[in-house]
Amino acid sequence: MRGHMQALVKHDRAEGAILKHVPVPEIQTDEVLIQVKATSICGTDVHIYTWDDWAASRVTPPYVFGHEFSGMVVEVGENVNSIRVGDHVSAETHIVCGYCATCRRGDAHICLNTEIIGVDRDGCFAEYVALPARNVWKNDPELPFETASIMEPMGNAVHTALSGDLVGRTVAVMGCGPIGIMAVPIAKAAGAAKVIAIDLNPYRLQLAEKMGATHVIHAKKDDPISQTHSFTKGQGVDVVLEMSGHPVAIDQSLKMLTHGGRISMLGLPTTPVPVDITNDIVFKGITIQGITGRRMFETWQQTAGLLESGQVDLKELITHRFHITEYEEAFELMKSGNCGKIVFDIEK
Secondary structure (H helix, E strand, O other): OOOEEEEEEEOOOOOOOEEEEEEOOOOOOOEEEEEEEEEEOOHHHHHHHHOOHHHHHHOOOOEEOOOEEEEEEEEEOOOOOOOOOOOEEEEOOEEOOOOOHHHHOOOHHHOOOOEEEOOOEOOOOEOEEEEEHHHEEEOOOOOOHHHHOOHHHHHHHHHHHOOOOOOOOEEEEEOOOHHHHHHHHHHHHOOOOEEEEEEOOHHHHHHHHHOOOOEEEEOOOOOHHHHHHHHOOOOOEEEEEEOOOOHHHHHHHHHHEEEEEEEEEOOOOOOOOOOOHHHHHHOOOOEEEEOOOOOOOHHHHHHHHHHHHOOOOOOOOEEEEEEHHHHHHHHHHHHHOOOOEEEEEOOO
16 A cells, blocks of 8 residues: 555654654565554553653654554555454554564563564554554454554553452552553452552542442552551452552552562552562562563453453543544643543544
């Protein structure tokens, strides 16, 4: 396919972005071209848009950003047999090498040579995006495009929650951004006895409650450590899903965890975090699990299955919809925190 398309471009090493016309991507023999039907804003996109220290150290403008999307295949490379024109798809956004030590042992999600769309190469805030066919996940045509567009971040929540047993456990979700909120119904679907959502944002706590949290804690009004102990007869929680990346929250997470418990860490601190290793880790005998991306493609199977079964319903989480031309308003709302997932409509 030739021609030009409208895209949201990170144009400069400064805050903001611009809408402009760029060439439609040309696909390689092992790639597919996807018409983007819906795309959602991630926290990573906010880092890039606002041009914080992480973005300045990682991305190289100008390029098309965005990495969460769904769409329809409109062209396939000559070596592609598994995907057809007309398929409804989402995509694994980590493009891996397949030959490094971690890939060969079945841990491609921590590939030593990972490229991420919308970060290391052009992304999906555009009318079309090109991807290797091996990264494409085929969806049921009945799955709404806007729901399919947030399967990728849902996969982060699935990977974090299901990295250990949750049946009958008490689970604390520390940090109720959209991924943390998604972890609430996932933990319940996996058999958690209690799911405690912890955050500073009243809007997000209300959303977590709507999504099934059995308890919510406003961390500025109530002490999360004493509150979680009161909910667990003084034992502490069995599992913490750490989604915030905030040093204070990480310290609280370790202290609220019961002896022998598990903390799965998805949040990304921007500075080193002081930790009482002796008392909060070694003497308690806890397990700390670092989480990145999604297991390929076990996590995608779990994510699709949870949606198909109806055990996880994301309708409440998608709180705002904008056309891509309204991107400035959408990013300001995302920065405020008074939203769940924001979905862009790309079509003219």
